[in-house]
Amino acid sequence: MREITYADAIREAMSEEMRRDSRVIFIGEDIGVYGGAFGVSRGMLEEFGETRVRDTPISEAVIVGAAAGAAMTGLRPIAELMFSDFITLAMDQLVNQAAKNRFQFGSQGAIPLVIRTPAGSGTGAAAQHSQSLEAWVCHVPGLKVVIPSTPYDAKGLLKAAVRDNNPVLFFEQKLLYRTKGEVPEPELSEDHIIPLGKADIKRSGHDLTIISYGRMVQESLKAAEKLAGIGIDTEVLDIRTLVPMDRQAVIASAKKTGRVLIVHEAVKTGGFGGEIVSTIADSEAFFYLDAPIKRLCGLDVPIPYNPGLEAGVVPSSAAIYTSALELMEQRQLMQGAT
Amino acid sequence: MAEPIIMPKAGMLMHTGTILEWYAAEGVPIRKGDAIAHIETDKATMNLEAEYEGVLLKIVHGPGEIVPVTRPIAWVGDPGEPIPDNHHAISKTPVNLGLTIPLKIVHNEKSSQENYPASRVMSGNLTSQKPADKTIESSPPAEHHFGIYRATPAARRTAAELDITLGEIPPSGRYGQILASDVLHYVNQRHERENFIPMMEEGDSFLPLTSIQKAMGRHLTFGVQTIPYSSCSMDADVTRLVEKREQMIKIGSKVTITSFAAAALAFGLQKNRRFNSQYDRDRLILKGAVNVGIAVNGPQGLVVPVLQHADQLTIEEISSKTAELSKLVHTENISPDLLEGATITLSNLGPYGVTSFIPLINPPQSAILGVSAVREIFLPDPDGKPVLKKIMSLTLSYDHRVGGGAEAALLLAGIREALEQPELLKPQE
Numbered sequence: 001m002r003e004i005t006y007a008d009a010i011r012e013a014m015s016e017e018m019r020r021d022s023r024v025i026f027i028g029e030d031i032g033v034y035g036g037a038f039g040v041s042r043g044m045l046e047e048f049g050e051t052r053v054r055d056t057p058i059s060e061a062v063i064v065g066a067a068a069g070a071a072m073t074g075l076r077p078i079a080e081l082m083f084s085d086f087i088t089l090a091m092d093q094l095v096n097q098a099a100k101n102r103f104q105f106g107s108q109g110a111i112p113l114v115i116r117t118p119a120g121s122g123t124g125a126a127a128q129h130s131q132s133l134e135a136w137v138c139h140v141p142g143l144k145v146v147i148p149s150t151p152y153d154a155k156g157l158l159k160a161a162v163r164d165n166n167p168v169l170f171f172e173q174k175l176l177y178r179t180k181g182e183v184p185e186p187e188l189s190e191d192h193i194i195p196l197g198k199a200d201i202k203r204s205g206h207d208l209t210i211i212s213y214g215r216m217v218q219e220s221l222k223a224a225e226k227l228a229g230i231g232i233d234t235e236v237l238d239i240r241t242l243v244p245m246d247r248q249a250v251i252a253s254a255k256k257t258g259r260v261l262i263v264h265e266a267v268k269t270g271g272f273g274g275e276i277v278s279t280i281a282d283s284e285a286f287f288y289l290d291a292p293i294k295r296l297c298g299l300d301v302p303i304p305y306n307p308g309l310e311a312g313v314v315p316s317s318a319a320i321y322t323s324a325l326e327l328m329e330q331r332q333l334m335q336g337a338t
Numbered sequence: 339m340a341e342p343i344i345m346p347k348a349g350m351l352m353h354t355g356t357i358l359e360w361y362a363a364e365g366v367p368i369r370k371g372d373a374i375a376h377i378e379t380d381k382a383t384m385n386l387e388a389e390y391e392g393v394l395l396k397i398v399h400g401p402g403e404i405v406p407v408t409r410p411i412a413w414v415g416d417p418g419e420p421i422p423d424n425h426h427a428i429s430k431t432p433v434n435l436g437l438t439i440p441l442k443i444v445h446n447e448k449s450s451q452e453n454y455p456a457s458r459v460m461s462g463n464l465t466s467q468k469p470a471d472k473t474i475e476s477s478p479p480a481e482h483h484f485g486i487y488r489a490t491p492a493a494r495r496t497a498a499e500l501d502i503t504l505g506e507i508p509p510s511g512r513y514g515q516i517l518a519s520d521v522l523h524y525v526n527q528r529h530e531r532e533n534f535i536p537m538m539e540e541g542d543s544f545l546p547l548t549s550i551q552k553a554m555g556r557h558l559t560f561g562v563q564t565i566p567y568s569s570c571s572m573d574a575d576v577t578r579l580v581e582k583r584e585q586m587i588k589i590g591s592k593v594t595i596t597s598f599a600a601a602a603l604a605f606g607l608q609k610n611r612r613f614n615s616q617y618d619r620d621r622l623i624l625k626g627a628v629n630v631g632i633a634v635n636g637p638q639g640l641v642v643p644v645l646q647h648a649d650q651l652t653i654e655e656i657s658s659k660t661a662e663l664s665k666l667v668h669t670e671n672i673s674p675d676l677l678e679g680a681t682i683t684l685s686n687l688g689p690y691g692v693t694s695f696i697p698l699i700n701p702p703q704s705a706i707l708g709v710s711a712v713r714e715i716f717l718p719d720p721d722g723k724p725v726l727k728k729i730m731s732l733t734l735s736y737d738h739r740v741g742g743g744a745e746a747a748l749l750l751a752g753i754r755e756a757l758e759q760p761e762l763l764k765p766q767e
Contacts, residue, residue: 258492287495290518
């Protein structure tokens with residue numbers, strides 16, 4: 001299989017869906033002439049023209065509001081917010097309009113809308129351009145929330161999101177844009193749809209489960225590789241779709257290994273990790289736990305501008321490795337001595 | 339107000355104690371220092387002394403009962419004084435629940451709401467302790483925390499599926515919690531036990547094992563099942579050592595071969611420190627002190643008291659300390675504290691005429707040295723002429739995870755060196 005970048009995978013998904021379905025349009029700041037702040041949409045204006053690839057003024061409220069309105073008229077818009085931090089400015093359109101419309105109008109007026117937006121730290125963009133705010137939108141019924149960790153998933157999940165009849169928040173990981181991974185050839189793309197709500201076992205193991213999403217899946221896989229070196233067989237479960245969550249996959253993996261570490265970049269307090277913990281604790285998997293469930297998350301602080309501090313406030317593969325060891329070393333020194 | 343007498347925690351590995359006998363009776367006045375009860379741990383028996391004056395108001399646990407450490411076993415106070423209801427209730431609890439794993443004893447001193455701080459209990463000389471503070475009234479009811487086992491959900495589910503009581507299962511968790519693997523391990527062992535059906539015929543009888551013998555059985559079974567061990571042997575020429583000992587005895591010393599062997603073992607360990615350690619999965623815990631266990635055949639079974647800092651003792655000191663420890667074992671008055679902390683044990687079967695044997699490692703120790711009888715053998719001198727020598731066979735059984743054959747041989751060579759050249763041992767002062 002060929003290898004392409006995460007950013008290329010997203011562009012391919014959008015372009016293919018726009019070619020397939022003329023109702024799909026693309027709207028956002030600097031997505032047309034400039035090609036997107038991260039170059040994701042380079043060349044799309046040339047292919048699809050100004051009617052379908054629309055640059056907007058600097059107003060997130062307008063982008064989301066206009067896209068939601070367009071969706072109600074029967075179009076299937078993809079909206080881009082340049083940084084997910086600016087979702088604050090679109091919250092009313094998103095939470096009170098897009099998420100509620102279908103419910104309040106008796107299933108009429110579906111909102112087939114995708115909001116793509118880059119998230120996460122690691123680019124030296126400081127506290128207002130580096131956050132991971134996915135937990136906010138997970139709390140609003142009516143929205144779906146997707147965070148892919150690989151180019152393969154990014155393409156398949158985005159195509160599924162565009163075909164979904166509900167508003168989907170699609171968080172992209174800034175630090176993953178340039179990472180490469182295997183993605184099926186364009187001629188096979190019609191089959192490359194990853195249904196929303198399906199988690200993915202990125203690595204199978206028996207000793208403990210790391211549950212994660214987004215960039216932290218990659219860090220977890222690195223840690224799992226290191227853990228394998230000392231004989232710890234780690235399963236890495238990529239949750240991929242936070243809403244709807246694949247509860248069965250989470251429960252099955254927790255039952256299988258009995259030890260669970262949850263990793264996300266977003267701050268711990270009020271983070272989505274707590275939702276995963278309670279999903280396990282609230283299921284039959286509880287009775288299979290052989291250690292407390294641990295969370296390794298971003299520190300409860302704004303992301304610092306200083307690069308050293310920035311790297312220090314979010315989990316790394318080294319920190320994941322250490323946390324996994326702690327989870328495994330529940331035995332006392334003089335094991336079994338009575 | 340009435341004060342509790344509690345089951346002392348006399349060693350890090352002591353979880354429960356058995357009351358063998360009450361010397362004092364209810365309603366009888368007792369004085370500080372009186373031996374009031376005889377209790378037994380896995381490793382030894384000992385007398386429990388009263389720490390304060392008063393009348394023995396209530397015996398909560400009678401002879402034969404197994405009680406978790408730090409729990410009240412009796413109450414002392416002024417005649418007619420009331421006893422707190424909640425702890426009183428313990429006496430009504432079935433004995434089999436007495437195998438409760440003690441909660442929060444070592445790790446969390448702040449938990450004095452449920453248990454008196456372990457450090458206080460352990461620092462005492464095996465006498466009962468006053469409660470750390472007046473928390474008896476505010477303690478949760480006995481039923482609330484009595485019979486609670488610390489176990490992971492997986493361990494509980496596994497135990498329930500297999501229909502086992504958690505209290506029977508030795509925990510291996512870091513916090514004293516039972517893990518799922520502990521349940522499975524226990525079941526496997528029980529399965530083996532239950533498949534063995536004793537055939538009794540006319541004239542056969544049962545000999546019940548003492549708790550020390552049972553503990554030794556469990557302990558050594560665990561050791562044999564978990565330690566990949568090997569052993570190696572050497573002969574030491576102890577001709578000069580025997581002469582030296584005879585000289586010392588002439589001037590009144592009571593030094594034994596065992597003492598020389600213990601000193602030589604400490605000498606060897608001090609030179610080759612690898613086996614002066616404890617295996618801990620992916621690392622060794624190298625011990626700072628050289629502590630040597632001495633296997634003693636006591637009246638209740640094999641007991642292994644420990645010579646602390648054996649490398650810093652003279653041969654006379656080792657001899658007198660060994661005699662002291664041995665006496666404590668024989669009078670069944672040895673404190674479990676004196677049975678912990680060794681990395682290696684010395685077992686001397688020489689007095690029984692044994693010429694060589696392979697001893698079993700006493701976990702969590704890393705090795706054991708077996709010393710055999712001194713025997714006379716003709717050996718060729720450099721010219722090939724036979725010379726009468728006194729020879730002793732040494733066998734080291736060692737945990738192969740701690741070190742390999744070459745490392746074990748190095749240690750053994752160090753021990754032999756000291757036995758062949760007794761002047762290398764720490765001189766008398």
